[in-house]
Amino acid sequence: MNIIISLLGTTLDAHGRGTAQWNNWRPSVALAMQEDLHFDQYYMIFDPRFQPLMERTCEDIRTCSPDTEILPVPISFADPWDFEEVYAKLYDFSCAHDFSSEDNEYYIHITTGTHVAQICLFLLNESHHLPGKLIQTQPTYHGNPAQGRYNVIDLDLSRYDLLAKRFAQERHSDQEFLKSGIATRNRKFNELIETIERVAIRSTEPILLTGPTGAGKSLLAKKIYELKRLNKQLHGKFVDVNCATLRGDQAMSALFGHKKGAFTGAAADRPGLLKAADGGILFLDEIGELGLDEQAMLLRAIEEKTFLPLGSDQEESSSFQLICGTNRNLGESIRNGRFRADLLARIDLWNFELPGLAERREDIEPNLDYELNQFSRKSGKRVTFNKEARECFLKFALSPETLWSGNFRELNAMVVRMATLANGGRIDLKTVQAEIARGGRTKPPAAEPDALLADLLGSSYGEKYDRFDLAQLRETVMVCRSSKSLADAGKKLFAVSRLARKSVNDSDRLSKYLGRFGLDFSMIRDARESREK
Numbered sequence: 429m430n431i432i433i434s435l436l437g438t439t440l441d442a443h444g445r446g447t448a449q450w451n452n453w454r455p456s457v458a459l460a461m462q463e464d465l466h467f468d469q470y471y472m473i474f475d476p477r478f479q480p481l482m483e484r485t486c487e488d489i490r491t492c493s494p495d496t497e498i499l500p501v502p503i504s505f506a507d508p509w510d511f512e513e514v515y516a517k518l519y520d521f522s523c524a525h526d527f528s529s530e531d532n533e534y535y536i537h538i539t540t541g542t543h544v545a546q547i548c549l550f551l552l553n554e555s556h557h558l559p560g561k562l563i564q565t566q567p568t569y570h571g572n573p574a575q576g577r578y579n580v581i582d583l584d585l586s587r588y589d590l591l592a593k594r595f596a597q598e599r600h601s602d603q604e605f606l607k608s609g610i611a612t613r614n615r616k617f618n619e620l621i622e623t624i625e626r627v628a629i630r631s632t633e634p635i636l637l638t639g640p641t642g643a644g645k646s647l648l649a650k651k652i653y654e655l656k657r658l659n660k661q662l663h664g665k666f667v668d669v670n671c672a673t674l675r676g677d678q679a680m681s682a683l684f685g686h687k688k689g690a691f692t693g694a695a696a697d698r699p700g701l702l703k704a705a706d707g708g709i710l711f712l713d714e715i716g717e718l719g720l721d722e723q724a725m726l727l728r729a730i731e732e733k734t735f736l737p738l739g740s741d742q743e744e745s746s747s748f749q750l751i752c753g754t755n756r757n758l759g760e761s762i763r764n765g766r767f768r769a770d771l772l773a774r775i776d777l778w779n780f781e782l783p784g785l786a787e788r789r790e791d792i793e794p795n796l797d798y799e800l801n802q803f804s805r806k807s808g809k810r811v812t813f814n815k816e817a818r819e820c821f822l823k824f825a826l827s828p829e830t831l832w833s834g835n836f837r838e839l840n841a842m843v844v845r846m847a848t849l850a851n852g853g854r855i856d857l858k859t860v861q862a863e864i865a866r867g868g869r870t871k872p873p874a875a876e877p878d879a880l881l882a883d884l885l886g887s888s889y890g891e892k893y894d895r896f897d898l899a900q901l902r903e904t905v906m907v908c909r910s911s912k913s914l915a916d917a918g919k920k921l922f923a924v925s926r927l928a929r930k931s932v933n934d935s936d937r938l939s940k941y942l943g944r945f946g947l948d949f950s951m952i953r954d955a956r957e958s959r960e961k
Contacts, residue, residue, distance in 0.1 A: 429468040429532045432459060433558060435549075436474035437540030441485050449488070453567035453576045455539045456485050460492040461575040467493065467535075473501045473521065475508075508542045515548045522557040534560025535580070602629070605658075606651045610798045613790040620780060627778050628652045629659060634730065634750040634775040639782035642835030645753035648782065649711040652751065656709070664708025664748065667701050672717040679722050680738050684729075690739025700737060702729055705748040715775070716756035716767060723768045730774055750775065785832040785839060792825045795836065799843040811847040817860045821846075824864050880905055884947055893945075901945060904938075905952055914938060914949040 437455055444452035459467065470489060474482040486498045503517050527534060536553050538546045552558040562581040567573065603618075603625045612618055627635065635652070637645040646668065653666040674682055681690070685700025702710060712718070718726070729735040730750055734743045752775050761767035785792065804810050813821065824830060825839075832838060846855045846863050881889055881902065890898070904921060911917035918934025919926070926932045942948055 430466060430535070431469040431471070431527075431532050431560075432467045432535045432537060432563070433471040433549075433560075434459065434473065434537035435541035435545055436472055436478060436482050436485060438475070438478050438481065440540060442481055450574050453574055454485070454488075455537070455565045455576075457488045457492065458565050458574065458576045459537065459563070459578070460489040460496060461572070462578060465578070467496050470496050470498045471501055472498060473503055473518075476502045476504055509544050511544050511548070514542075514544050515551070518545070518548050518552060519557065522552055527559055534558070535563040536560055537565070538562050539565045602655055605655055606648065608647070608651065608798065610791070611794045612788070613794065614783070614788040617783060617788055617791065620782075624648070624652070624780055625655070628655055629661075631778065632661075632749050633777045634752065635778045635780070636775050637751065637753045637780055637782060639755065640784045640835055641755050642837035643755075643782040643784050644836050645782060646711070646713055649709070649713075649751045649753065653709045653711075656749075662708050662749075664706050665704060666709050666711065667705040667748075668711045668713065669701055670713045672714045674718065674722070679719055680725070683722060684725055684735050684737050685740075685744065686738035687740045690737075694739065698737075700735075700744075702735060702746045702748065703744055706746040708748055709751055710748045711751045711753065713753040714755070715752040716754045716758055716761050720766075720768065723771050727768065727771045727774060785835045786830070789826050792839070793822060795839060796821070796825070796843065799840050800847065803844060803847045807847075809853055811850050811853050811855065813855045813860075814857070817855050817857045820857055821860045821864075824860075880909075880952075884951060885945065904941065908938075908949060908952045917949065 434456055441454045441456045443449065443454055456472070459465075460470070472482060472486060482500060486500065489496060489498060501521060503521065505514060505517065507513060536549050536558055538549050541549075549558065550562065553560065553562060563578055564581065565576055565578045567576045603621050606621050606625055606628070612621075624635075635649075637648060639645060650666060650668070653662065656662045669683070671679075680686070681694070681698060681700070683701050685698045685703055686694050688694055688697050712726075725735055729746070733747050734745050736743055758767050758772050758776075762769050762772060785795075800811060800813075825832075834841070842863055846859050849859050849862075850856070881898070884905070885892070893901075904917075907920050908914075908917045911920060914935045918938040922932075922934050922937060926934060939948065942952075
């Protein structure tokens with residue numbers, strides 16, 4: 429069925445009397461006169477003070493469209509220009525009826541009523557309390573003047589190709605903004621940024637950024653803030669706090685502020701960082717380092733937007749969005765009693781784990797270009813690699829042997845050093861080789877026990893056993909290699925636990941352990957002797 433929801437127009441719908449009324453355009457009646465649009469039901473919302481006008485209008489609608497069922501809805505507005513009252517009563521009307529858009533086609537007439545009423549109908553339609561399409565009527569100056577014409581407005585913006593393209597371009601621009609304009613190639617990281625962009629624009633709930641040190645948590649938090657500012661969703665500051673630097677009373681004072689005399693050295697009032705973040709974003713980096721007392725106060729500040737400064741008996745308020753960063757496993761910190769489970773539950777609604785540079789090796793090259801451009805912008809001089817030097821550095825950077833334990837900070841430091849030492853704005857091969865030779869960033873050669881394990885278990889042993897088991901086995905192999913016999917090795921390996929046993933058989937215990945890996949003492953001894961030749 430086609431169903432129309434309309435407000436009686438106390439001015440426009442009152443035009444004309446008697447036969448003359450059919451020479452005038454009346455919006456509510458004109459809807460029933462459209463040749464290409466028929467309504468099965470007509471909800472007519474009216475103020476009871478205008479009952480005669482409502483009855484006359486309904487009679488004319490029946491004249492034009494006898495099959496239309498008219499459903500008068502009396503709603504009394506004390507002040508039709510009071511937004512709160514009008515919205516509340518139209519909202520109640522929407523809730524009192526089962527408007528199912530699955531079975532019916534709804535139209536919301538926004539031509540009649542005060543501007544306030546029209547705005548309220550628009551908002552209720554946008555929020556899907558009144559589903560369907562908006563319809564607008566207007567007079568014409570040719571043909572039947574009473575009929576006029578209509579326009580239908582569908583608020584599903586995805587239906588409008590031009591708008592959909594513009595929104596897609598804006599979303600792409602927002603995602604590029606969060607990536608600092610870096611053309612990243614890692615699929616999982618790009619999908620992560622796409623999700624973060626949607627959350628940043630649509631949510632004000634806390635965000636938790638996890639990942640190794642140097643993975644870019646601080647930079648991303650700042651970019652989220654700047655994106656929300658560009659979208660006019662914030663008016664306050666970005667307040668960046670490293671929780672690892674906060675200890676004792678100074679932590680409480682820094683976060684929540686204090687009153688003069690609250691503790692020794694408190695010579696003046698201090699508002700605190702939570703207050704400074706009012707209307708903006710508070711970024712708590714390394715939140716896992718925050719003390720338990722501070723965590724308790726922070727939880728209350730998040731939930732109630734209020735907190736108590738040190739030495740004060742009057743609460744302060746601050747409305748901020750919280751972003752937290754950590755390289756710790758907060759679940760493990762909870763088990764160790766170092767972090768509150770209720771706080772984690774509150775800040776863990778949106779949890780995004782940023783991968784380290786070693787997990788995004790395909791993004792090393794575009795990030796290398798970004799770091800060079802940043803250096804050039806800050807220093808005021810253009811710096812580039814020559815072809816040979818760039819190839820050498822990328823070969824090093826992309827090698828699985830390069831750990832990148834410092835992640836993007838490490839890459840930044842390397843670029844800054846090479847760019848600073850570059851002569852004539854060109855980083856040459858010698859400079860790159862010297863930087864690589866600084867060492868400490870690549871995996872060390874395989875240690876002797878690992879080489880021995882490869883001899884004993886095969887080169888793919890790492891794919892067959894957990895690292896936990898291999899760590900124990902390495903120690904066992906080392907002890908066996910330095911022992912004269914199986915019994916001697918057993919005594920060394922079980923030196924503590926054997927004291928608690930009434931009867932000991934170290935050789936048997938060790939043999940059974942080695943048997944789990946298909947090994948025995950003689951195999952280890954033979955492997956040692958073979959390597960020593």
